[in-house]
Amino acid sequence: MGKKSGTILYLDGVSVSFDGFRAINNLSLVLDRGEMRAIIGPNGAGKTTMMDIVTGKTRPDEGEVFFDGSVDLTRHDEAEIATMGIGRKFQKPTVFEGHSVEDNLVLSLNGPRSIFPALFHRRSGAESRRVDEILAITRLEAKRNDMAASLSHGQKQWLEIGMLLAQDPKLLLVDEPVAGMTDAETVETARLLKDIARTHSVIVVEHDMHFVRELGVKVTCLHEGSVLSEGSLEHVSGDPRVIEVYLGR
Amino acid sequence: MITGRFFASGADRRVLFTIAALLGVAALVPVLNLAVPPANMFHVPTYMVALVGKYLCYALLALALDLVWGYCGILSLGHGAFFALGGYAMGMYLMRQIGDRGVYGNPILPDFMVFLNWKELPWFWYGFDRFWFAALMVVLVPGALAFAFGWFAFRSRVTGVYLSIITQALTYALLLAFFRNDMGFGGNNGLTDFKDILGFSIQAGTTRSALFSASAVALAAAVYVTWRIVGSKFGKLMIAVRDAESRTRFLGWRPENIKLFAFTVSAVMAGIAGALYVPQVGIINPGEFDPSNSIEVVVWTAVGGRGTIVGPIVGALLVNTGKSYFTGALPDLWLFALGGLFVCVTLFMPKGVLGLWDQLRARFARNGGRTETPPQDAAQPVARSAAQTAVESRGLGAATPEPQPAE
Numbered sequence: 001m002g003k004k005s006g007t008i009l010y011l012d013g014v015s016v017s018f019d020g021f022r023a024i025n026n027l028s029l030v031l032d033r034g035e036m037r038a039i040i041g042p043n044g045a046g047k048t049t050m051m052d053i054v055t056g057k058t059r060p061d062e063g064e065v066f067f068d069g070s071v072d073l074t075r076h077d078e079a080e081i082a083t084m085g086i087g088r089k090f091q092k093p094t095v096f097e098g099h100s101v102e103d104n105l106v107l108s109l110n111g112p113r114s115i116f117p118a119l120f121h122r123r124s125g126a127e128s129r130r131v132d133e134i135l136a137i138t139r140l141e142a143k144r145n146d147m148a149a150s151l152s153h154g155q156k157q158w159l160e161i162g163m164l165l166a167q168d169p170k171l172l173l174v175d176e177p178v179a180g181m182t183d184a185e186t187v188e189t190a191r192l193l194k195d196i197a198r199t200h201s202v203i204v205v206e207h208d209m210h211f212v213r214e215l216g217v218k219v220t221c222l223h224e225g226s227v228l229s230e231g232s233l234e235h236v237s238g239d240p241r242v243i244e245v246y247l248g249r
Numbered sequence: 250m251i252t253g254r255f256f257a258s259g260a261d262r263r264v265l266f267t268i269a270a271l272l273g274v275a276a277l278v279p280v281l282n283l284a285v286p287p288a289n290m291f292h293v294p295t296y297m298v299a300l301v302g303k304y305l306c307y308a309l310l311a312l313a314l315d316l317v318w319g320y321c322g323i324l325s326l327g328h329g330a331f332f333a334l335g336g337y338a339m340g341m342y343l344m345r346q347i348g349d350r351g352v353y354g355n356p357i358l359p360d361f362m363v364f365l366n367w368k369e370l371p372w373f374w375y376g377f378d379r380f381w382f383a384a385l386m387v388v389l390v391p392g393a394l395a396f397a398f399g400w401f402a403f404r405s406r407v408t409g410v411y412l413s414i415i416t417q418a419l420t421y422a423l424l425l426a427f428f429r430n431d432m433g434f435g436g437n438n439g440l441t442d443f444k445d446i447l448g449f450s451i452q453a454g455t456t457r458s459a460l461f462s463a464s465a466v467a468l469a470a471a472v473y474v475t476w477r478i479v480g481s482k483f484g485k486l487m488i489a490v491r492d493a494e495s496r497t498r499f500l501g502w503r504p505e506n507i508k509l510f511a512f513t514v515s516a517v518m519a520g521i522a523g524a525l526y527v528p529q530v531g532i533i534n535p536g537e538f539d540p541s542n543s544i545e546v547v548v549w550t551a552v553g554g555r556g557t558i559v560g561p562i563v564g565a566l567l568v569n570t571g572k573s574y575f576t577g578a579l580p581d582l583w584l585f586a587l588g589g590l591f592v593c594v595t596l597f598m599p600k601g602v603l604g605l606w607d608q609l610r611a612r613f614a615r616n617g618g619r620t621e622t623p624p625q626d627a628a629q630p631v632a633r634s635a636a637q638t639a640v641e642s643r644g645l646g647a648a649t650p651e652p653q654p655a656e
Contacts, residue, residue, distance in 0.1 A: 055499060078498045078499055079498055079501050079502060079503045082498070082499050082500055082501035083501040087499075088499045090495075090496070090499075094493050094495070094496045095493070095496070096485075096488070096489045096492050096493055096496065097492055097493075098488050098489075098491075098492050099485060099488065099489065103485055106482070106485075107482070107485055107486060107489055107497075107500065107502075108500050113501050113502050113503070114506070115483060115506055115507065115510050118481065118482045118483040118486055119478070119481050119482070119483040120481070121481065121482040121483075163496075163500065167500060167501065
């Protein structure tokens with residue numbers, strides 16, 4: 001038990017297979033409280049499956065998954081895990097396109113998650129202030145009343161990150177936040193995530209090595225469902241096995 | 250402050266106008282039918298009262314479907330089942346009111362039970378001699394069925410076309426069950442030959458007018474309730490579930506509970522519609538469970554405009570008026586017309602008559618040179634620098650996203 005204390009996420013010996021294919025194979029990964037970690041790896045390395053396991057979408061066949069040192073995540077479903085404080089951004093930006101930017105955030109705000117409070121909900125001053133704050137952090141103030149559908153791709157990514165912030169999670173899982181972004185937007189996003197990492201634990205899955213360099217954090221390289229290499233970006237990108245399976249040449 | 254915002258929006262004005270119009274009709278039609286002499290041009294003939302009263306029940310059913318389909322993305326092809334169950338509950342009350350005036354003169358047993366040689370009333374007919382009990386069942390039976398059905402279906406994450414198919418199976422199963430004589434609901438013939446409702450003769454002009462008014466008031470109330478639900482945070486959640494169910498779930502909400510609540514409320518509304526319908530048409534039989542009835546409700550809703558509150562009402566009134574005309578003038582062509590209508594609406598008017606109306610009005614307003622912001626999609630410059638694009642507004646108006654297909 002001692003090993004788990006002080007960790008926000010603790011995966012040990014986790015395996016899962018789909019129709020005989022081992023998507024995750026004896027994966028062990030530990031994230032300390034307040035840490036930001038970048039996860040890289042070729043397609044099919046199990047990055048998204050790992051997130052599915054942490055967020056309760058997929059049950060592992062074996063292994064331990066602990067959140068915050070003590071909560072066994074394999075015993076909870078998506079909604080419970082989300083309310084416990086794990087927020088997830090999908091690979092493809094997923095926001096409520098039929099709602100305004102503001103309403104997207106209001107629906108994400110931390111608070112009771114049952115039917116009747118929602119039916120009779122009146123927005124409080126504190127909630128309005130929190131929405132204003134997040135709009136400022138994600139630089140979407142001018143878009144407040146616009147439909148989310150009208151946002152650009154990059155803005156949708158930011159809105160989704162803003163929705164995670166509104167949830168006020170302890171741990172954020174961010175899947176490919178800069179896919180399809182311009183270089184300048186990528187730099188902005190790195191800054192935004194570094195800002196967030198000051199007060200939250202974050203896992204970022206990303207292919208873009210420039211972006212990972214920009215983050216300047218510890219890197220884990222996954223391959224065929226387990227950890228291939230872990231350490232600083234220099235260490236990992238210098239690892240001959242990583243070069244062979246992922247970086248090329 | 251919140252009401253102020255409600256009144257500002259055009260869609261909300263339309264809802265309030267509809268409620269006012271329905272209440273106005275509820276007050277006016279009985280007067281025009283009963284107090285104005287038939288020779289007068291303002292007289293509303295009794296057959297018209299009965300016909301439109303029936304349409305109002307259909308409109309209530311369409312509104313119920315729209316709550317789950319248009320706003321929550323659940324395409325139910327079995328809403329006719331809840332309508333019919335509400336109708337049967339009312340029918341059972343009306344049967345018990347016949348008393349000893351039936352053909353066989355049995356004071357307790359309805360005619361069909363005497364005919365089947367039954368000796369006593371089945372337990373599930375107890376209590377239906379009292380109106381309050383029947384009224385409670387009108388709400389409770391469809392609501393409980395929808396709750397039980399939705400509990401299993403939504404928890405197992407059955408969505409899209411699979412859900413549509415099992416709702417269809419539900420109504421078909423009920424159709425077969427109610428056809429059986431030993432179910433105790435009159436079998437093939439259903440329940441009919443009603444005499445009184447609440448002590449008033451069901452054939453009397455005053456009763457017909459009262460039933461018409463009750464239907465209009467019930468529809469107005471349903472419009473109000475739907476409007477309040479849709480306008481609440483819960484309503485926004487329904488739309489969120491419709492558009493991005495997994496996002497909703499990973500935010501910590503339970504889409505299955507959101508759907509279950511919407512589905513149950515909708516079934517209760519459908520049950521009330523059925524209960525108002527039966528005394529006006531004078532019969533309820535298993536044919537009401539026919540899957541094609543439920544599909545017709547989908548057509549009404551689509552024609553009027555799903556995802557709007559007034560749309561399904563307009564759709565139900567329009568299509569049924571068309572049906573009454575067609576089945577009189579060209580009876581063979583009605584089903585072709587209905588099918589063609591559905592195809593055309595799906596292809597060319599995804600937001601139905603109401604959406605088309607709004608589109609035409611917007612175009613007219615623009616041509617008329619009035620100052621109104623052009624809808625949207627003004628060509629936007631591609632991002633130059635992220636900092637710039639993030640900070641400044643690009644003058645992009647609100648894009649109204651299409652309602653999502655129910656998969």
